Amino acid sequence: MTEWLLAAAILLAAMIAPGVVAVRGTATDGVVAVQFAGTLASLAVLAMAEGFGRQPFADLALVLAVLSFAGTLAFARFLELGR
């Protein structure tokens, strides 16, 4: 079981990369980084649900994936409109 938690920890540590990109880059870089981080977070939650043996927690991963899709669409729309 514990390799799932290790995988979740690595996925969380990998979120430093989009963080660095969002801090140092332009607004466009930020939208790309948010999109990347949303996928990473939902995969980390999925790995944690398996690692802790809590099957209902996988719902959170699904909800997070759907919400980060909507969130990225909204941010990209603002990027398109606000110059």
Next chain:
Amino acid sequence: MSARELIADVLLFGGVALILATSLGMVVMRNAYERLHFVGPTAIAAIAIALAVLVQEGPSLIAIKAGLVAAFLALTSPVLVHFTARAAREWERGDWRPGGGR
């Protein structure tokens, strides 16, 4: 460790290694258009991790949920990449078409 767990681990850490490689690419690349190329492979990593859950648990509820997450990510990631690239171009030039804008 049984063969099933070994296959699950290979799939899981294959997906995690792909994520690590793409996040390295995110940092190294120079502009947003180059960074966008590294958002696509995360969907493949999602499929690998969902397959790892399926191999580990067999046909169960968490395998269905993991499959739904992977399918959703695989279906929406190209749409998002396209829309973000278009929005970025519109933000830079005022029009997304080639030769349009300023």
